[in-house]
Amino acid sequence: MTQPIENYALLGNCRTAALVSNEGSIDWLCFPRFDSPACFASLLGEVDNGRWKISPHGKVLSSSRAYRDGTMVLETTFTTETGTAKLIDFMPQGDRSCIVRIVEGVDGGVVFDMDLVVRFDYGRSVPWVERVDPHTLTAVAGPDMLVLRAPTPIKGRDHHTTSRFSVTTGERLAFSLTHQSSSKPIAEPIDPYGALTTTEYFWLEFSDRCPDVGEWTPAVKRSLITLKALTYQPTGGIVAAATTSLPEHVGGERNWDYRYCWLRDATMTLLAFMNLGYFEEAQAWRNWLARSVAGNPEQMQIMYGLAGERRLPEYELPWLKGYENSKPVRIGNAAATQFQLDIYGEVADAMAQARRGGLPTHRRSAAIAEVIMPFLEQAWRKPDEGIWEIRGQALHFTHSKVMAWVAFDRAAILTETNKGSREKIARYRRIADEIHAEVCAQGYNEEMGCFVQSYGSTLMDAALLQIPLTGFLPPDDPRVVRTIDMMEKRLMRDGLLLRYETQHGVDGLPPGEGTFLVCSFWLADAYGLMGRQADARALFERLLGLCNDVGLLAEQYEPHAKRMLGNFPQAFSHIGIINAALNIHRSQQPAQQRAHPDADVVEPQVLDVGA
Numbered sequence: 017m018t019q020p021i022e023n024y025a026l027l028g029n030c031r032t033a034a035l036v037s038n039e040g041s042i043d044w045l046c047f048p049r050f051d052s053p054a055c056f057a058s059l060l061g062e063v064d065n066g067r068w069k070i071s072p073h074g075k076v077l078s079s080s081r082a083y084r085d086g087t088m089v090l091e092t093t094f095t096t097e098t099g100t101a102k103l104i105d106f107m108p109q110g111d112r113s114c115i116v117r118i119v120e121g122v123d124g125g126v127v128f129d130m131d132l133v134v135r136f137d138y139g140r141s142v143p144w145v146e147r148v149d150p151h152t153l154t155a156v157a158g159p160d161m162l163v164l165r166a167p168t169p170i171k172g173r174d175h176h177t178t179s180r181f182s183v184t185t186g187e188r189l190a191f192s193l194t195h196q197s198s199s200k201p202i203a204e205p206i207d208p209y210g211a212l213t214t215t216e217y218f219w220l221e222f223s224d225r226c227p228d229v230g231e232w233t234p235a236v237k238r239s240l241i242t243l244k245a246l247t248y249q250p251t252g253g254i255v256a257a258a259t260t261s262l263p264e265h266v267g268g269e270r271n272w273d274y275r276y277c278w279l280r281d282a283t284m285t286l287l288a289f290m291n292l293g294y295f296e297e298a299q300a301w302r303n304w305l306a307r308s309v310a311g312n313p314e315q316m317q318i319m320y321g322l323a324g325e326r327r328l329p330e331y332e333l334p335w336l337k338g339y340e341n342s343k344p345v346r347i348g349n350a351a352a353t354q355f356q357l358d359i360y361g362e363v364a365d366a367m368a369q370a371r372r373g374g375l376p377t378h379r380r381s382a383a384i385a386e387v388i389m390p391f392l393e394q395a396w397r398k399p400d401e402g403i404w405e406i407r408g409q410a411l412h413f414t415h416s417k418v419m420a421w422v423a424f425d426r427a428a429i430l431t432e433t434n435k436g437s438r439e440k441i442a443r444y445r446r447i448a449d450e451i452h453a454e455v456c457a458q459g460y461n462e463e464m465g466c467f468v469q470s471y472g473s474t475l476m477d478a479a480l481l482q483i484p485l486t487g488f489l490p491p492d493d494p495r496v497v498r499t500i501d502m503m504e505k506r507l508m509r510d511g512l513l514l515r516y517e518t519q520h521g522v523d524g525l526p527p528g529e530g531t532f533l534v535c536s537f538w539l540a541d542a543y544g545l546m547g548r549q550a551d552a553r554a555l556f557e558r559l560l561g562l563c564n565d566v567g568l569l570a571e572q573y574e575p576h577a578k579r580m581l582g583n584f585p586q587a588f589s590h591i592g593i594i595n596a597a598l599n600i601h602r603s604q605q606p607a608q609q610r611a612h613p614d615a616d617v618v619e620p621q622v623l624d625v626g627a
């Protein structure tokens with residue numbers, strides 16, 4: 017049976033990812049890329065859609081798990097009536113697509129069962145399984161081959177490969193599963209213990225550079241490792257989450273594929289990396305962006321594939337029943353062709369911060385900006401699908417216009433700093449002022465005394481938190497204060513924020529979903545800016561308490577059922593942890609020890625455009 021989302025831990029090699037349950041079952045795995053068809057898809061279906069389980073035979077008295085500190089090496093410890101043993105799971109770094117599982121006896125003896133069910137093409141294709149030698153078998157379907165190497169006797173029955181074995185104190189048994197092209201000769205085995213050492217070194221070298229964030233350091237470090245694991249190393253692209261179709265409403269149809277690179281999610285990830293001093297990762301993503309939008313920057317998409325692919329057609333997989341019957345399971349994402357105005361402001365902020373952080377300007381930045389800004393001069397007037405990617409009618413979203421203001425405001429400031437043409441400065445400033453005035457007139461509802469989701473609407477939207485966070489208006493502006501009050505009244509559920517009011521059909525989907533975690537982190541940031549430090553800290557601590565036992569968060573949380581919802585783990589939520597932790601930590605430092613105000617995490621940034 018599928019486990020609650022929070023029972024899973026992430027394994028990754030900066031190319032792809034797997035989810036392993038607290039019972040030792042890998043129920044989701046795509047080889048060789050994040051967006052490749054899964055060979056284990058039982059997370060979204062049944063055992064027979066593929067999984068690899070290694071767990072004690074018989075009754076487990078207790079179990080616990082943790083990542084080895086600063087790494088993505090997971091240890092699950094099982095205690096049975098006969099002893100205690102550990103399962104050590106990891107994906108070796110490097111260009112081999114492989115999972116290693118080491119079973120290690122700790123105390124006494126433990127009998128284990130292994131059950132491997134390979135189903136390529138998202139749980140559909142039963143492979144042709146052949147034994148190469150008593151400890152090696154291959155599973156082939158079409159272009160894919162998996163090679164299992166097991167130190168124990170293996171049997172095949174009913175399209176399952178099984179093994180029963182025992183470990184005693186100090187004994188170690190290593191299993192590996194490697195993906196390769198089925199047309200190539202079987203590759204040499206990897207050395208599992210050597211791979212464990214190099215993989216641990218890779219993660220430690222990365223995470224040891226994480227700065228001290230006081231009491232929040234462990235949570236920030238885990239979020240940083242998670243964001244790194246969501247990065248596709250060969251290109252620098254960053255996926256929004258490791259999964260597709262984990263539901264935002266159990267049994268509902270709000271199920272989307274997040275294994276792509278959103279400009280919004282990825283630029284926010286870049287800012288989180290840079291806020292922690294990780295400029296190499298930031299530069300890799302900035303270069304990915306410059307390549308992805310090259311050629312037709314005026315046709316910039318809101319998301320791309322891992323290598324900048326432009327077409328991500330959305331389709332459904334009818335053979336998968338969906339997570340707890342949440343259908344359909346979707347692959348691809350139709351939001352890729354939407355117009356979402358906010359991305360221009362987000363990318364502009366990120367580029368500016370990259371430059372201020374000392375990253376050399378990309379040779380194409382100025383040229384790209386020269387094409388995008390004139391495009392935006394017309395485009396900001398159009399309705400769009402907005403930050404939440406609605407599937408209903410396009411609207412004049414207040415948040416989208418605020419982000420258009422961000423783009424022009426920063427363009428004016430930078431052109432001024434660079435002593436650029438007065439004409440250009442005046443033009444950017446005039447457009448920024450025009451947008452500002454329009455938002456304050458049309459995005460604001462006099463009767464309600466607050467900003468609203470879209471022009472003429474009476475609905476609330478948590479994206480309006482970006483009004484103070486981007487510097488569009490000061491946090492103590494009475495209109496901002498009343499907007500946050502209204503948000504607390506209309507969007508708060510058990511202290512956490514919904515992203516908007518889904519019951520009014522704005523998004524073209526059946527209503528109902530969980531609270532959207534990154535919005536609650538933004539609220540904590542806004543409280544901090546408003547001087548409500550105690551509220552900021554209380555909300556942040558509440559949010560941290562929602563992390564699962566290995567420090568991971570999904571996109572959403574359902575407070576009544578007390579369970580995570582949506583794709584998992586999600587970059588947005590972990591970005592929220594990093595930025596809110598930094599903001600709270602800095603606010604607690606004595607004034608003279610604080611970084612220059614320019615280092616604040618949520619302040620407006622300067623746009624990187626050619627003057």
Ligand SMILES: OC[C@H]1O[C@H](O[C@H]2O[C@H](CO)[C@@H](O)[C@H](O)[C@H]2O)[C@H](O)[C@@H](O)[C@@H]1O
Nearest residue numbers: 256272278280281349351403404405406
């Ligand atoms: O709500 C409908 C939309 O939901 C998804 O979008 C959400 O996830 C994105 C990736 O994290 C994020 O950038 C966006 O702000 C979220 O609303 C889905 O990807 C869309 O296809 C869908 O229309």
